[in-house]
Amino acid sequence: MADLPHPLAAFIVGEIRRARGAAGMTQEAFGRGAGFSASHVSAVEGETRALTMDFIKGADRAFKNGGLFERMVGKLGAPSWFLPWLDAERTATQLRSFQPNLVPGLLQTEAYGRAVIRCNETLSEDEVEKRLAHRIDRQAILTKTNAPQFVTVIAESVLRRASADFQDTMAGQIKQLTTLAERPNISVHVLPDEVSMHVGLTGPFSLARLPDHKWVAEMENQLGGVVVDRDDDVDTLVSRWEMVRSEALPRRQSLVLMKEVETSWT
Template structure:
């Protein structure tokens, strides 16, 4: 018996049937989650937690007992299930594309994280990246601003290695696209902040927004639609794939 889930269901005012309708599963599945302690699919875990107003890690702690930040683990689950990922970053290389040296240097800045925390987060980040080289990788399109390529993190060697890594990823893996918005482009909608969109095999979409404290996952249709329009605007400002690679190569050479 998943007593935590049973209590959360009762407090929410939902019934097994109404929750099943909200999550779009058979009521028998919800009953098994409660009575037999079955752990649902990541998508269903997240939608259930949203419907009940409870952290999914409290309802099903076992899948979230991993390294890294607890609030980020639900998004890691979604990334692993995604068939398509779209990411926009105006200031740093996205975590899925970072080298170990770049990630470690960035996390050390300002002394915000302890040495142990840095190592745990770096290891988790490298483990996340295995989805790009696994048997069923998602199609990833990452849009970054040119300033990301030119802002020094750690030293010139780290920057050169990071940019060479971006080039290698795009050349070896056709399911990875990195597109760059040139510095000559004026203010655009993406500069309001980074975001990522994930689409699962069943068509459901989730969004991830980051801030100074923690990230947030959104699944409401209106929110997804709004970010989808912002994605169209942002990606429209970016150079085509080959031109982006050429620019990355040019900037990588400047770091030697």
């Protein structure tokens, strides 16, 4: 399985090491229970080898703790399927995102993000706030030194989806979009409603270009999502990105449209 991103990995490694010590287990004994060699355990604990979900599940087996560490990953970070994407997002030199239904998470305001997360009625208010805080924390990658180039295409219908009680939230969201879109590393393009048929109708997806120039992709669905790194599949998504981007308005025209929508509610 894929590696976990730091600093979550460092925290989990520390907790596994402490649990092993408290149980009086050597690295060799722990490795036998977890299904790894003593040298592998030593490398993970010394942070010279990446921590993976396979190792975490092995630790749970060794300690017979009912899946404690796997649950910690889900609670403290994100669903396990999403972790490889977070790592790609953190190290990417370029990011691309097509969103036909929502404003991308990296550009959401707190009010908009909270409203989106609350659509999952199974979440408690505390869980909503934890997920929101994690989403907002991710946004720091766009303003850090050597921030990636982020280009997104958003359907016009996303900007206009606002009932009377949601217009203030949406107006604030569009204002943030126009502010962020003025940054040199961020481009927001609007796909006009008049483009009724396009390849992006099959769903949203994101792309990340890593420092080794390889692209990886992420696609979400109702049951979670998937991170894609198979070359043929990634090539298909890169091609579809280019097709969707070609249908969208240029950067300046997109800014004008967004400001017009915002003004219509204020």
